[in-house]
Amino acid sequence: MRIRRADFRDIPALDHLLFQVNDVHADGRPDIFIHGMKKYTDDELAELLQDESRPVFVYEEDDGQIPGYCFCMIEETGGGNLRPMKSLYIDDLCVDETRRGAHIGTKLYEYVRAWAKNTGFYRITLNVWELNAPADAFYRHLGLKPLKTTMEDII
Numbered sequence: 001m002r003i004r005r006a007d008f009r010d011i012p013a014l015d016h017l018l019f020q021v022n023d024v025h026a027d028g029r030p031d032i033f034i035h036g037m038k039k040y041t042d043d044e045l046a047e048l049l050q051d052e053s054r055p056v057f058v059y060e061e062d063d064g065q066i067p068g069y070c071f072c073m074i075e076e077t078g079g080g081n082l083r084p085m086k087s088l089y090i091d092d093l094c095v096d097e098t099r100r101g102a103h104i105g106t107k108l109y110e111y112v113r114a115w116a117k118n119t120g121f122y123r124i125t126l127n128v129w130e131l132n133a134p135a136d137a138f139y140r141h142l143g144l145k146p147l148k149t150t151m152e153d154i155i
Helices: 008-028 042-048 104-118 133-141
Strands: 002-005 056-060 068-079 082-095 123-126
Touching: 002 104, 008 042, 008 056, 008 068, 008 082, 056 104, 068 104, 082 104, 104 123
Parallel strands: 082 123
Antiparallel strands: 002 056, 056 068, 068 082
16 A cells, blocks of 8 residues: 555546545535536646646556545735635545545545654644544544534525
8 A cells, every 4th residue: 555646547546536525525415516517627627737836646556456545725915914724635534445545534634734744744634524434533633623614604
């Protein structure tokens, strides 16, 4: 097993996992997400994998299988009343539904956290949809705490 930056050969595995993530969201919020879709086209994935400001990490097993990924974005904020800050935003962390509970997500997060710390980031941020209680519990178990809450009123 190893965790590494994703590359073009990983696109089919990333696609498989992106469909799974979308379906979790579409099950919970069909008013927002469309079943059977994914967040990125293969062309968009190919571009993203070359973008140094959007690192993607994969968990690769010894047999070459990719049961998990972590899509990230580098964010730099500051100005006005805010201190300058470099954050690593986790846009998406997914473990194949057949492999959940095998600590793959924990290993991915710990790797990305160490990478961010060694690269000079101040913090890691992410969003969790309210519909995804297992993900919320997972991130809280890792020690993440709520930063802010987004409210909605569907009209």
